[in-house]
Amino acid sequence: MKPTQPCADSLQQARLARYSPGSTKASARYLWPLAALMLLLAVNLLLDAGFFQLSFQDGRLYGSLIDILNRSAPVALLAIGMSLVIATGGIDLSVGAVMAIAGSICANLLLQADLPLPLVIAAGLATGIAAGLINGTLVSYLKIQPIVATLLLMVAGRGVAQLINQGQIVTFLRPDFAWLGSGSWLGLPVPVWLVIVMFGLSQLLLRRTALGLFIEAVGCNATASRYLGINDKAIKLFVYAFAGFCAALAGMISAADIQGSDANNAGLWLELDAILAVVIGGAALSGGRFSLLLSVIGVLIIQSLSTTIIVSGLPAKFNLLIKAVVVLLVLLLQSDKFRRQLSSWWPKLRKWRKGGQP
Amino acid sequence: MMSLRYLPLWITAALLCLLFGIGGWQFDGFASLAVVSNLFSDNAFLLIVALGMTLVIISGGIDLSVGAVIALSGVAVSLLISQYQWHPLAAFALILPAAALFGALMGMLIHVYKLQPFIVTLAGMFLARGLATTLSEESIAIDHSFYDAIAEFGFMLPGGGWVGASTMIFIVVLVLVIMLMHYSRFGACVYAIGGNSQSAQLMGVPVASTTIAIYALSSVLAALAGIVFTFYTFSGYALAGVGMELDAIAAVVIGGTLLTGGSGFVIGTVLGVLLMGVIQTYIIFDGSLSSWWTKIVIGLLLFGFIVLQKLLSRRTAITLAAGRAGHG
Amino acid sequence: MTTPSLVLELKQVCKHFPGVKALQNVDLRLFAGEVHALLGENGAGKSTLIKVMTGALAKSSGDIYFNGQQCHFASPAAAQRAGISTVYQEVNLLPNLSVAQNLFLGHEPRRFGLIQHQKMQQQAQQLLLRFKLSIDVSAPLAQYSVAVQQLIAIARGVAMSAKVLVLDEPTASLDSGEVQMLFDVMRQLREQGVAIVFITHFLEQVYQISDRISVLRNGSKVGEYLTADLPRSQLIEAMLGKELQQLTEQHSATNTAKQAEPLLVLQQISVKGSLNDISLTVAKGQAVGLAGLLGSGRTEVCRAVYGVDVLSGGEIQFGGKTLTLQQPADAIKAGIALCPEERKTEGIIGPLSIRENIMLALQARRGWWRYLPVKQQQQLAAFYIDKLQIATPDADKPIEQLSGGNQQKVILARWLAINPQLLILDEPTRGIDIGAHAEIVLLIKSLCQQGMSLLVTSSELEELVAFAGKVVVLRDRQKVAELSGDNMTAQHIMQAIAEG
Known part of the structure; x- marks a missing residue:
């Protein structure tokens, strides 16, 4: 298929829509991210023949693919929350700090040996929701720009986590909690299960009810949504609380994985990865349609990319550089103007190639 | 009404004086020229970066790449000096234009392809940090007579203060940026774009070249800050300046500049950085307060200033509505 | 009065948007020292025509002649430099800048490359006095009512020493006193030989101030008339056309x-x-x-x-x-x-x-x-x-x-x-x-x-x-x-x- 086709500007889209049935349009959104992921995996297979090999030991699967899934888990959780925030036209810079806070709360509660596990988990999740509610209130009721409102918690949150930990790395010995980060169930690591469950529940919550549609409506046009009776403020409050919940879950996985809470480094810069994943998944930062699946694919692309770099034998220091180039390409492909330039270059390029051949 | 615009500025200045006064009253040696001059020399690089950030934010944008550009310019400079035996001045002469090009490219992506500054400069941050780590993952020490001379360059103030090269560079940059923003057509264009870029375009403002110049300038100032940072540390390190963009943004907001763009003062940013510096100094002098209180206090300060700005803009809106009513 | 000289001429101008022909073969002639009213219902193409004329939109086809020479304005700034200033329907100034900055943006008085704020404010004060406005020009524009902002926008257009001044519905938010004030200024400019394009919905005002009328309907030009020769009923017929009249007659x-x-x-x-x-x-x-x-x-x-x-x-x-x-x-x-x-x-x-x-x-x-x-x-x-x-x-x-x-x-x-x-x-x-x-x-x-x-x-x-x-x-x-x-x-x- 010609690369100019899916990247048509609205005029071309209108023309396309006339000639093709509606269903193909929706699936075109999935084409590019999926193709990118497949390409990356194929490159990995070329570099390492054993890439797709899975082995089964001690009741769990091992292999590069499982590794990618497992390492993607925290960012995937963040990206699920971030998708909704970005769909409303917002952004949440605080999720990394919220991860740290949730981790530190859980770690300190776990030091009290007699506290039951569900209570600790509930406390961690409640922390995340509370942080999200603060962000949401600032954005929807005080009408502060999302980038600023969440910057507050991004700056102060890490300080709060350090305060809770009294500046130490708080470690704990609780196998039941550690299981959340490093255990396995039915062959798959527990973090992967948590992502699957969270993804499934979110999908149910958003697509089996009208909530997802309301979020998209508010993101496309908040005024018009209010005019037709949607409570846009409550919707915004909800998405930030939801993002906080996801961040807390991710924070607990990270803490459980290292059996401790490191307020300085837990979730550091992961908010940027999550935002990137959502953007790579094709979402516009200005708000509108969202797809949780595409965001998760975005996360897998980012993670496979790092794995590819390691597998290819390139030093890990190229990681950031390659990530930057990929991000720039994705951004350009999303820009209407670049697509138009591309589609005007394409015929010239073909002509030139044909002319070049005798 | 007129003074309302300057209110955040006055509050920052008052807080600065207040905290300085409390520190001076509580601890010996707090209210001394030595502390003041250290405040400038320790924060010179942050001050320089924050000035660039002020420009970007007044134009309604944001630049997340500055921390990484500091690291990149530090690593590149020390590599050129230590490994390739360049003279430092030659290295600076290469790095600063290169930084301008880097910033101009980001500005071009933002303007031409209508991409969001946030995400473009985020990619810029990855690119710069990636380049820095690619150049060298280890810290590179600089050993050059020029650097020794720089370290000794300066003069004593009565009372133990030291005005060094970094402080002087900052003061020169400050004067230039104030002239640029408050006394040149370019500055007027920056404010105009921050107010409403479409209106600015209709009024004949060269939006494209101005946007590109804004990001180029921000990167140049960040690179300069990176150079100043090497004066301070005598080395270049790829992980230097991590999170510096956040400090710079925080200082700009505390200095009374609206993050929505179009309004703010260069001098406010200086006050913002100094306020953050005084908080840090106070916590160090106190000794019993832990370092994380800095982050929490800065977060609370940010919150206070943002709410204040909200209240101020709401008041302007109400006065305007009342004006309309009175008019009709 | 001798025959006025032609300043700006549009010939067979077309503008197409996706699926819509916003302008079809429109001609327009502007004479020095005349107020030319451009009339038509909502969606008739007035705003599009203005935007094409002032470089804010690119025309699809047709020619524009300015002072007899064919020209092409790539941007509003280019048109402004040539001497065509526009005051748009919504006030397109910058509320965050001061009144004086708004008036002189891009034309600030400078010495050694630095803006002379005081001189700029004095000039702004003098300029606004022509409009009988005596306000604090160093205050942000946002402090003033829409009507005052509109007058400032017009003053900006005048300050550019325009040969052509386009006023797109400038009176919509003004009361009758302010409208008369605006008309005084327009008459003053007309004496000085400026060609003024005046768009309005108020027919009274058309007969009060304009010399010539062009009517647009559905993106086409219906005709050009001298105001003195055109009775009001004919003007309304030209604007509304037949279809709508019949429809609404029932x-x-x-x-x-x-x-x-x-x-x-x-x-x-x-x-x-x-x-x-x-x-x-x-x-x-x-x-x-x-x-x-x-x-x-x-x-x-x-x-x-x-x-x-x-x-x-x-x-x-x-x-x-x-x-x-x-x-x-x-x-x-x-x-x-x-x-x-x-x-x-x-x-x-x-x-x-x-x-x-x-x-x-x-x-x-x-x-x-x-x-x-x-x-x-x-x-x-x-x-x-x-x-x-x-x-x-x-x-x-x-x-x-x-x-x-x-x-x-x-x-x-x-x-x-x-x-x-x-x-x-x-x-x-x-x-x-x-x-x-x-x-x-x-x-x-x-x-x-x-x-x-x-x-x-x-x-x-x-x-x-x-x-x-x-x-x-x-x-x-x-x-x-x-x-x-x-x-x-x-x-x-x-x-x-x-x-x-």
């Missing part, structure tokens, strides 16, 4: 003098800064028209009844009960719906499909947890696409790709799906092409006949007379007249608007 006598019980009663409602003590009644099954100029309070009444603006005084009674409205959702719950004037920013949700745009209000009323099954959504959409004859290949097309008229039909369908007791239509036919215009007028008429209560605002008086059983006239945010029966004619409404 005066509906169906809903006059129905003695039904009141549905909506407004008792002296006020909104701070936009409405003063307005009372009106809409009976069950009655259509009430709201007439008045832009800024008279007609849109503000709609917003207040819909809960967008919160009342500062008075009471809204609906179906016998007092309503306290905090947000539109409260109004919808009570059975009130609104098709807003700003269709693009307040009506449609652009990227969502037609189906979703139709079902959203119904869904919002059901609550988020009771999702309307997709099959029912499709049935709903298909039903209304068929009933309202919405022109679209399928219901899953994003609504932003439809024409204005079809978008308006989708919004109507959205409300019909929840069957409100009162439907408020704020300028339902604004910016809609002639064909769809007639359809929507008929649609509203049929809603009326089916017994839905309507509150309609429109700046097209004939259209209002065609729908309404009663017309309430607003002026300066107050009610000035209520007309019904034989009194309810476009002439009488016009009189009421003019005289108050």
Whole structure:
């Protein structure tokens, strides 16, 4: 298929829509991210023949693919929350700090040996929701720009986590909690299960009810949504609380994985990865349609990319550089103007190639 | 009404004086020229970066790449000096234009392809940090007579203060940026774009070249800050300046500049950085307060200033509505 | 007076947007020292023509001659440099900058490259004195009323020493005193040989100030006339054309003098800064028209009844009960719906499909947890696409790709799906092409006949007379007249608007 086709500007889209049935349009959104992921995996297979090999030991699967899934888990959780925030036209810079806070709360509660596990988990999740509610209130009721409102918690949150930990790395010995980060169930690591469950529940919550549609409506046009009776403020409050919940879950996985809470480094810069994943998944930062699946694919692309770099034998220091180039390409492909330039270059390029051949 | 615009500025200045006064009253040696001059020399690089950030934010944008550009310019400079035996001045002469090009490219992506500054400069941050780590993952020490001379360059103030090269560079940059923003057509264009870029375009403002110049300038100032940072540390390190963009943004907001763009003062940013510096100094002098209180206090300060700005803009809106009513 | 010299000439200018021919072969001649009125209904192409002329939009074809030489303006800045200044309909200045900075942006007085703020402020003060404005020019523009901002925008255009000054509806937000002040300045400029393009909806003003008139309709030029030679009736005929006149001539006598019980009663409602003590009644099954100029309070009444603006005084009674409205959702719950004037920013949700745009209000009323099954959504959409004859290949097309008229039909369908007791239509036919215009007028008429209560605002008086059983006239945010029966004619409404 010609690369100019899916990247048509609205005029071309209108023309396309006339000639093709509606269903193909929706699936075109999935084409590019999926193709990118497949390409990356194929490159990995070329570099390492054993890439797709899975082995089964001690009741769990091992292999590069499982590794990618497992390492993607925290960012995937963040990206699920971030998708909704970005769909409303917002952004949440605080999720990394919220991860740290949730981790530190859980770690300190776990030091009290007699506290039951569900209570600790509930406390961690409640922390995340509370942080999200603060962000949401600032954005929807005080009408502060999302980038600023969440910057507050991004700056102060890490300080709060350090305060809770009294500046130490708080470690704990609780196998039941550690299981959340490093255990396995039915062959798959527990973090992967948590992502699957969270993804499934979110999908149910958003697509089996009208909530997802309301979020998209508010993101496309908040005024018009209010005019037709949607409570846009409550919707915004909800998405930030939801993002906080996801961040807390991710924070607990990270803490459980290292059996401790490191307020300085837990979730550091992961908010940027999550935002990137959502953007790579094709979402516009200005708000509108969202797809949780595409965001998760975005996360897998980012993670496979790092794995590819390691597998290819390139030093890990190229990681950031390659990530930057990929991000720039994705951004350009999303820009209407670049697509138009591309589609005007394409015929010239073909002509030139044909002319070049005798 | 007129003074309302300057209110955040006055509050920052008052807080600065207040905290300085409390520190001076509580601890010996707090209210001394030595502390003041250290405040400038320790924060010179942050001050320089924050000035660039002020420009970007007044134009309604944001630049997340500055921390990484500091690291990149530090690593590149020390590599050129230590490994390739360049003279430092030659290295600076290469790095600063290169930084301008880097910033101009980001500005071009933002303007031409209508991409969001946030995400473009985020990619810029990855690119710069990636380049820095690619150049060298280890810290590179600089050993050059020029650097020794720089370290000794300066003069004593009565009372133990030291005005060094970094402080002087900052003061020169400050004067230039104030002239640029408050006394040149370019500055007027920056404010105009921050107010409403479409209106600015209709009024004949060269939006494209101005946007590109804004990001180029921000990167140049960040690179300069990176150079100043090497004066301070005598080395270049790829992980230097991590999170510096956040400090710079925080200082700009505390200095009374609206993050929505179009309004703010260069001098406010200086006050913002100094306020953050005084908080840090106070916590160090106190000794019993832990370092994380800095982050929490800065977060609370940010919150206070943002709410204040909200209240101020709401008041302007109400006065305007009342004006309309009175008019009709 | 000798024959005036031709300053700017447009020949056979065309402008196409995707799917729309906004301008077709339009000619325009501007003479030095003349005020040239450019007239036409909403959507006739006036704004597009202005934008093409001043470089804000690129023309699709045609030629522009400036001082006899063919030229092409790449941007408003280029046109400005050549001497064509524009004051747009919405004030396009920068509220965050000071008045003086707004006046001199890009032309600041400088010495050694540095802006001389004091000199700039003195010059600004002097410039504004010509407009009899004596204000603090160092204060931010945002502090001043819209009227003052408009005058400052015009002053900016003048300060550019323009050869051509384009004024796009400059009087919409001015009161009569300010209009006279503006006209004085315009006369002054005319003496100095400036060619002025003047766009307005107020015909009085056209006859008061203009020398020459060009009329546009549907993107084509109808004709060029000398103002002195053109009687008002002919001008109106040129602007409206035949189709709409015939349509609106079928005066509906169906809903006059129905003695039904009141549905909506407004008792002296006020909104701070936009409405003063307005009372009106809409009976069950009655259509009430709201007439008045832009800024008279007609849109503000709609917003207040819909809960967008919160009342500062008075009471809204609906179906016998007092309503306290905090947000539109409260109004919808009570059975009130609104098709807003700003269709693009307040009506449609652009990227969502037609189906979703139709079902959203119904869904919002059901609550988020009771999702309307997709099959029912499709049935709903298909039903209304068929009933309202919405022109679209399928219901899953994003609504932003439809024409204005079809978008308006989708919004109507959205409300019909929840069957409100009162439907408020704020300028339902604004910016809609002639064909769809007639359809929507008929649609509203049929809603009326089916017994839905309507509150309609429109700046097209004939259209209002065609729908309404009663017309309430607003002026300066107050009610000035209520007309019904034989009194309810476009002439009488016009009189009421003019005289108050």
